[in-house]
Amino acid sequence: MESYQETERRLSQIPDLSIFREQLLSRYTRFGIGGPADLYVETANEDSFIEALRTARESGQDYVVIGGGTNLIVSDAGFRGIVLRFTANTIRHIETTVEAYAGAELQAVVDYTVERGLKGLETMTGIPGSFGAAVYGNAGAYGHSIMERVAQVRFFDGQAIRVFGNAECEFHYRESIFKRHKDWIIFSTELKMEAAPAAELQRIATGILTIRNEKYPPSMKCAGSIFKNLILSELPENVRSRVPERVVREGKVPSAWFLEEVGAKGMRHGGIRVADYHANLIYNEGGGNAGELKQVIDELKTRVQERFGLRLEEEVQYVGFNGIGPAR
Numbered sequence: 037m038e039s040y041q042e043t044e045r046r047l048s049q050i051p052d053l054s055i056f057r058e059q060l061l062s063r064y065t066r067f068g069i070g071g072p073a074d075l076y077v078e079t080a081n082e083d084s085f086i087e088a089l090r091t092a093r094e095s096g097q098d099y100v101v102i103g104g105g106t107n108l109i110v111s112d113a114g115f116r117g118i119v120l121r122f123t124a125n126t127i128r129h130i131e132t133t134v135e136a137y138a139g140a141e142l143q144a145v146v147d148y149t150v151e152r153g154l155k156g157l158e159t160m161t162g163i164p165g166s167f168g169a170a171v172y173g174n175a176g177a178y179g180h181s182i183m184e185r186v187a188q189v190r191f192f193d194g195q196a197i198r199v200f201g202n203a204e205c206e207f208h209y210r211e212s213i214f215k216r217h218k219d220w221i222i223f224s225t226e227l228k229m230e231a232a233p234a235a236e237l238q239r240i241a242t243g244i245l246t247i248r249n250e251k252y253p254p255s256m257k258c259a260g261s262i263f264k265n266l267i268l269s270e271l272p273e274n275v276r277s278r279v280p281e282r283v284v285r286e287g288k289v290p291s292a293w294f295l296e297e298v299g300a301k302g303m304r305h306g307g308i309r310v311a312d313y314h315a316n317l318i319y320n321e322g323g324g325n326a327g328e329l330k331q332v333i334d335e336l337k338t339r340v341q342e343r344f345g346l347r348l349e350e351e352v353q354y355v356g357f358n359g360i361g362p363a364r
């Protein structure tokens with residue numbers, strides 16, 4: 037493995053690439069948590085990004101690609117290796133086909149489409165983060181997810197740029213093929229929308245945003261839901277029979293129900309807190325760290341496992357924790 041000074045030297049020869057040494061990742065995470073990365077690099081230039089990825093890979097160091105950091109838990113020790121971010125954020129459309137680059141904020145794409153009377157993303161208003169990560173994780177809310185609109189995804193597979201149609205992306209609830217191929221990096225996505233009155237779309241988006249801002253105040257240091265919801269039909273019969281019908285929504289059981297049953301609401305550890313109105317919402321009150329956060333998550337998983345024999349699965353992604361997370 038080459039030294040990171042040598043890697044930095046090689047990276048510095050790539051045009052349009054911003055390079056930062058020992059950059060605190062807490063600056064890039066909504067939790068406001070995370071130690072330094074050896075190197076943090078970003079660019080809006082696709083060729084430069086590919087070159088930086090190649091350099092990172094050849095260096096033998098670990099590397100990870102991040103978006104807006106709204107779904108990440110970065111360790112207190114930070115990340116030994118290279119953090120990369122693709123920042124191109126162009127959004128454009130021809131008739132009802134929209135193309136958005138991965139570095140655009142999902143909210144910017146929602147606003148762009150709503151203003152132009154293009155229906156399909158309005159229920160995703162208020163979901164923070166980048167558009168690329170939204171496709172990667174098949175983000176969604178209020179009964180819809182991004183997969184319903186994706187026509188094709190352009191990505192780099194480590195060797196070449198490829199294009200996948202919707203079926204090839206293998207979307208499921210908060211899943212896509214990109215989650216299973218961490219070295220595939222999404223550059224841009226084409227969406228198929230429908231024409232609709234802009235005022236009507238705006239009314240829906242504004243209504244949803246008002247509710248969301250109450251649940252997740254914009255200043256709250258959190259990752260939204262920590263755990264994925266569970267699909268009712270996939271639960272063992274002895275668990276299914278214990279779930280009250282009233283909590284099931286669109287065939288899913290909110291993990292918040294299991295968490296509430298094991299006393300998660302209002303739990304506190306150091307600067308980390310579970311919201312007292314929502315058992316699947318864990319936030320940093322200020323001064324919290326990743327160690328405390330991980331302990332709360334592990335404690336909740338253990339309690340649910342013991343009570344229900346179920347393993348809750350995190351929706352959040354870990355960075356810089358040995359053996360888990362997207363570090364390659």
Ligand SMILES: Cc1cc2nc3c(=O)[nH]c(=O)nc-3n(C[C@H](O)[C@H](O)[C@H](O)COP(=O)(O)OP(=O)(O)OC[C@H]3O[C@@H](n4cnc5c(N)ncnc54)[C@H](O)[C@@H]3O)c2cc1C
Binds near residue numbers: 066101104168260353
């Ligand atoms: C208050 C709040 C509310 C939320 N509500 C919702 C919700 O209602 N529904 C929902 O689905 N999510 C929700 N989330 C979670 C989060 O917003 C989404 O997961 C979002 O898509 C993450 O985007 P990001 O850019 O911040 O990604 P990051 O957190 O930076 O990264 C997440 C993952 O995406 C990968 N990634 C990033 N960019 C790319 C790329 N270009 N190509 C390939 N992989 C990439 C990273 O490697 C990482 O594994 C919420 C989060 C918060 C803080």
